[in-house]
Amino acid sequence: MVELAHILLILSFAFSNFQFVSSLFCIRTNDVNYLKYCYISNSVTFFCVSISFLILIYSFVSSDFSVKIVFENSHYLMPNIYKFFAVWGNHEGSMFLWVWVLNLTGFILWIWLERNNSDIKFKSYVMSIQALIYMIFFIYLLFLSNPFSRLFPVPMQGNDLNPLLQDIGLILHPPILYIGYVGVSSIYILVIASLFNNHIDYKLNNLIRPWALLSWSFLTLGIALGSWWAYYELGWGGFWFWDPVENISLMPWLILGALLHTILLNRKDNKFQKWVVILSIGSFGFSLFGSFLVRSGILNSIHSFSSDPLRGIYLMGIFFVLIAGGYLLYAVKYNYIFNNSGEKQTKFLDKVLILKVLLILTILFVVVIATVYPIFLEFLTGYKISVGTGYFETTFVPLSIFILIIMGFITIYNFKKFIYYILIPLILSTIYVCWLLDVKSFIVVCGIAISLWVCITALYNLKDKIRKKSFFAIGGLISHFGAGVLALGITGTTTLSKDYIANVKVGESKKFDEVIVSLEKLHTGVENNYNFLKAEVKVKIKDKKYLFYPEKRKFSNRGMVTVETAIKHTLLYDVMVAIGNIDGEKIMIKVYKKSMVTWIWIGAFIMFLGGFISSLYRLRNRKKQ
């Protein structure tokens, strides 16, 4: 069975070679028949890889420990659902998932191109570049990271999966993030094919736009899922840790954001066509660079799995050939890029857009520097440093605030309308939100006002576009609205979260500014293998009362004490209660209040929806554009 999967993988490598060769013939002869061979081999490749991947999953589910990665990452007694998803909880499997997603997007790409494009030469270039990328990754999979390595003698029991990974987060986070990462390859393929085809004009923008939207939206969702996972896995602490791996996922996301806005800039005249090409190649560059950095073992983190220097060097080679090659091609074909020299006056809104793109690129620069600088410093001087939160707070935050303000710029030249539709709702909603959250600091009020400014302007524009029936713009505005909600969540979490510690006896209560913590009851008991101390804690926040039952457990056989935190989620805040030290009659009750944290994920999800709707709409209606 596993051998079959291995053979299928080798077969798909052979078929991608075939696709490459026949696409070259097609470029030569311009004969449609060769293109058909390409399509057939593309489908066969996709089919083979899918079956092979399914067999790998099956060997995980059936606990076939003769397969090395199953042995290393699974266990008989592991719940079935984790057995299934442990496939991508390791290096080989996750690279296989990467390749499978690559094939999936490639498959969809050609079906879509076949329907929407009639330029045979262009399509054959697309096929050849796609085949080249397939080949590169199949070589990596087969020779450097083979998921089907066998073990002999067959071990009786597997090694179990890292417990941190045994979680719902593992099921969703990697595939969704990979759709985002790998979707970018379609943009790259389309741009490089157009460069080879000696023709780049505004039509390219319409081709790559849905793919950019698709990757961007899935990256948004994937990053948000990762952040949510980290939030509850690491003890409901923070939502973002500025960890290098988190930053790496941010890079393609940012550059795609810049790309999307540059495409928008080009909608009337092609002043910025060169930028589109540079950013498109760059976005795939960052997507590869990310996987290279994470997998090469240069960074230590939960994502790095086992490291092997050869893999790092090969991935670096891929990165170099594809991206440096792409930029070299850009330079060679420079004259074929139709860039309007810009005789027309740039409009005010376009200037704002340019500013926005520049700001996004600045943020990207800030993140790249922070991620790459420690690596180089270590290489040059031997010092190991890590860039702390302080750096990002002083660079990232002001820039994002600036972007948020700009995001809301809209075309209302009518002063009266501005007052009625924007300013008054903004003031009222700011007052309402501040009242809800009990905000007293002026800076926080400003932060909330800026976030709401983004939401309200987006809503106003949305209403406008729906009335005008121009549905193409809707997705972008929904995403902007989501960004506002996200900003609101982040402002709330970072500024309004508070911890309270109360040393109280039973029946006593302690009052903090707006929170009353009272210890109602305390009882002890015995469970199977532990004694427990259970507290009934009433927390009153404003007028709302919540009951918590935090526990402290002492395991009889090992004398070990664990703390079970009680958690309540509401729309406005998450509240956690834990029992701390016990000092005589007095018991320390710790209350953590995380404000607005749910809104971060709601906002990110709205952003995803906007991008996703827009990309689907554009994928379906490309001809009408």
Next chain:
Amino acid sequence: MKYIPFLVLLLISILITSAMLLKKDDNNIQNYIIGTKISEFELPSLYEKDDKFNSKIFHSNGWKVLNVFASWCQQCKSEHKYLKKLSKIIPLYGIAYNDNPIKTKRFLDKMGNVYSSVGIDEHGNNAVLIGISGVPETYLIDGQGIIRFKYLGALDDKVLDDYIIPIIEEKKD
């Protein structure tokens, strides 16, 4: 002008490749923690007969090695024979990180227990406090509780011969 993106990328690639190829072997040594005192912690012991496993162990009675391991960790198995070697010259203390104690016991029964005492950090709650960033990890701690050496990843002959054993022998002189 038009070659700028290409040249920038060329430069970056050359830098990264050279960084990777010339990467020093001591990449896994955590320099900044060396010379600092081990932080206060207290963990339950794996075996009941032992006392509490806390940082006081490291504050007296000569040099010790603290090794962080887990039964689910692949590399911990491969470094086990080197630990065995090490345990002959210096007392070894272990922390089972993020691991079910029953599995830890089974692991030690199977591989052979090289530790004088083992502490359990079942949910990894104390990891950040102690400074654990992953498994396996090995600390060399002197009689005053000061960390003299810390290695991330599995030990091998090279690490033992180049770093750990020379440091131990130096202190004897």
